[in-house]
Amino acid sequence: MPGPSAGVSVRLWDAPVRLVHWALVALILFSWWSSEDHLNWHRWSGYAILGLLLFRLWWGFAGGGAARFASFVKGPGATLAYLKTLGRREASVTPGHNPLGALSVVAILAVLFAQVATGLFTVDIDAFEGGPLSDRVSFETGRAIAEIHELIFRILQALVALHLAAIAYYLVWKKTNLVRPMITGRRWLPSDPGLSKAPWWSLVLGAVLAGAAAWFVSKGLRL
Numbered sequence: 001m002p003g004p005s006a007g008v009s010v011r012l013w014d015a016p017v018r019l020v021h022w023a024l025v026a027l028i029l030f031s032w033w034s035s036e037d038h039l040n041w042h043r044w045s046g047y048a049i050l051g052l053l054l055f056r057l058w059w060g061f062a063g064g065g066a067a068r069f070a071s072f073v074k075g076p077g078a079t080l081a082y083l084k085t086l087g088r089r090e091a092s093v094t095p096g097h098n099p100l101g102a103l104s105v106v107a108i109l110a111v112l113f114a115q116v117a118t119g120l121f122t123v124d125i126d127a128f129e130g131g132p133l134s135d136r137v138s139f140e141t142g143r144a145i146a147e148i149h150e151l152i153f154r155i156l157q158a159l160v161a162l163h164l165a166a167i168a169y170y171l172v173w174k175k176t177n178l179v180r181p182m183i184t185g186r187r188w189l190p191s192d193p194g195l196s197k198a199p200w201w202s203l204v205l206g207a208v209l210a211g212a213a214a215w216f217v218s219k220g221l222r223l
Helices: 015-036 039-062 078-083 099-119 140-171 180-186 200-218
Strands: 006-011 186-189
Touching: 006 140, 015 039, 015 140, 015 180, 039 099, 039 200, 078 099, 099 140
Parallel strands: none
Antiparallel strands: 006 186
16 A cells, blocks of 8 residues: 555645535435435435535635646546556556546536435425425426436436445555545645645635525525
8 A cells, every 4th residue: 555655645635525525425325314204304404415515616616726626627538548547457646536536526416416406396295395495386396306306316326336336446456545535634645746725714705605505595595
């Protein structure tokens, strides 16, 4: 495994990225568990997920270093070039997400946004429970959106399974532990890539804006 002789220990993932990542993991599992018999908790879990997603979107532009979308979202050329290296057994030294991993991250975030958005309009089969915007649509439309909401979750499950398979592949084949840096924030790299840091006020502003937006949505877009 990489160590001091292999390079330098770099602060890769900042605390906001790691907190959002693991909070989403916990809340997705909680939402899954609460989707049948605890709909009130399910709704609040969805609002929390929305707040985290909005903050991650903000942090992808206003955050620092590896958190920025610009640092890992690449074009088709870079992605195809990276695909050619997958069969090699040497450890991955890409700081942050590699071009293929970036597609996985963007896809999961997009599907989560779609999952939350449809949940806002869903209505249960007895019309007793619904999302905060369910009064904006008919019962039939709300039920149709509920079906889409469930389908999107199946897509999310598939993406998470692929994500976990990729983590296992990198651990076994490329001898690269992708989980530890998401816990500690640090990773050994051949050299320091010089990742920038975001100012503290950007973190505070993003958290306030994301929290306020999620609260506003939870109130049915009513003050």
